[in-house]
Amino acid sequence: MLQRISPLLFLFFLFVISCDNSDDNSDSTPQGPDVVVVDDTTNDTFITDESVQLNPSGRAPLSAEIALTLSESATIEMRIVGQNGQPSDINKVFSNDETSVSIPIHGLYADYENTVILSFTRQDGTSLGSKTYSIQTESLIPEMPQISIDVANINEMAPGLTFVSYFGHVGVVLPQRPFMFDAYGDIRWYLNFSSDPVLGNLFYDNGMERLQNGNFFFGNGNNATIYEIDLFGTILNSWDMPGYSFHHEVIEKPNGNFIATVNKLGAGTVEDYLIEIDRTSGSIINEWNLNQSLDNTRTTLTNDAVDWFHANAVTYDPVDDAIIVSGRTQGMVKLSAQNEVIWIMSPHLDWGTAGNGEDLNQFLLQPIASDNSIITNQEVLDGFENHPDFEWNWYQHAPQILPNGNIILFDNGDNRNYTLDEVYSRAVEYEIDQESMTIKQVWQYGKERGEETYSRIVSDVDYLPTEDHVIVTPGAIGNSSNGTGKSIEVDYATGDVIFEATITPPQTVVIITMHRTERLPLYPN
16 A cells, blocks of 8 residues: 555645735736737728727736627628638637627737738628738736647647646746647637636636536635636636535536535545535535445555545536546545445455445446456456556546547556556546446557656546547646646547647646646637
8 A cells, every 4th residue: 555645635725825816917907909900991881980908807818809880780700810820820700680799809829919800791691891900919927838749730630729727837826827729839818817806816626617608617626616707717607615615626517507526614524525506596406425425444545534535526427317436546436316336446455335334345347358258367356467458547537428438537547556666647448337337448548658648646538529539638747846747639549649739837836737638619619
């Protein structure tokens, strides 16, 4: 057994006591940019009034807003001209039947005279001309990282920008600052809440995700609140969680409700509760107490009796209205809405009796080989050895249910086989037969890269079904004094790297560069 101090729990307390949120590089008031109209082919009466404002919210330095009053309604096509040809352009079509419109401009370059073209078309397809603006932006704040592009097959990549839930900083750790960068390594969007009265101490932990409606949402570990924001960083909605504090992750169910990993205030343990919040009423309508469904005395992977489970992720399975929870220091467990164990994905060593009195050994998944034969070697079952066709998940993060029902996750590999003899992390896919209670490993990437992509904490994996690609994110590569992160796009069928970027912040906290990355369109629709 190997005892580990929880770096993420350390982070939580570090951020809670961070009280200096000043940042001389931020201004919370909207700033007017140096704007020049380069070209205007619209007639003199079509645009009757206009204004341009850079960073109107004070939180999005690479965003602007163009407000127009038109003599007639028109469809408006926006183009931000990229520095690297057409693939680096940002395009968006705004269908519009009003004469007063505000066009959100996202995707500008920092410290650059950006060219933004608006083209106008009547509903019958007749062109009403175009107008070109030149918008000058300021430099990036010093907290932003260096991004090097190691591999970029532009024509094969999944479209969109790489979205980073970033941990890097300079001096003052908080607030955390999410950003997006393009295939050429240029940051094209970021949020800076440094002077924000509500989110000036933002600690989003796992990071931000996109709601079904296209906005972003996240929990703030420093005030136990879930927020919905737009691309300007404007708060649109919020939900609190009385009696609990937030850590790690909140997800949106198909019905719009939220499931969050939480601490229960007054409990003697941490990171071992989950709650469901009704999206409409804000009420807490369900609670999962893992002390009841699991064994909080199991010390196989940790000797920390307080943070014994360390729930770092959750995903929802609509097939049977269940949740799959990743416990960094126990394994993965699937639970019903009534907090009943359905299965446990973990080495079989030392599982005992749950808090509710059930024998947990009956829920352990049985590994099978590629030919579907049962693996009976007890050393493999208990995690001391690997089978040629199968390895357990170790201190894992970020489970995702695939379209075929399989589960993909980031296998960090910390304390693998209870030793540090082999150091590597993997994205790994498992096929689970819930009726026969078997588990088969069907795909992996990363073992062959060893320490180059080894991240013992945080990290992410996402499957992109349209392209059949996988985004692999080792978020904390390195040692205790310096760290980097990578976002790697892999072709699922071949294992070839389609895109790879290395992200190096000026400073890290416990070597964490980021918790997660995703490939997203900048504009949601």
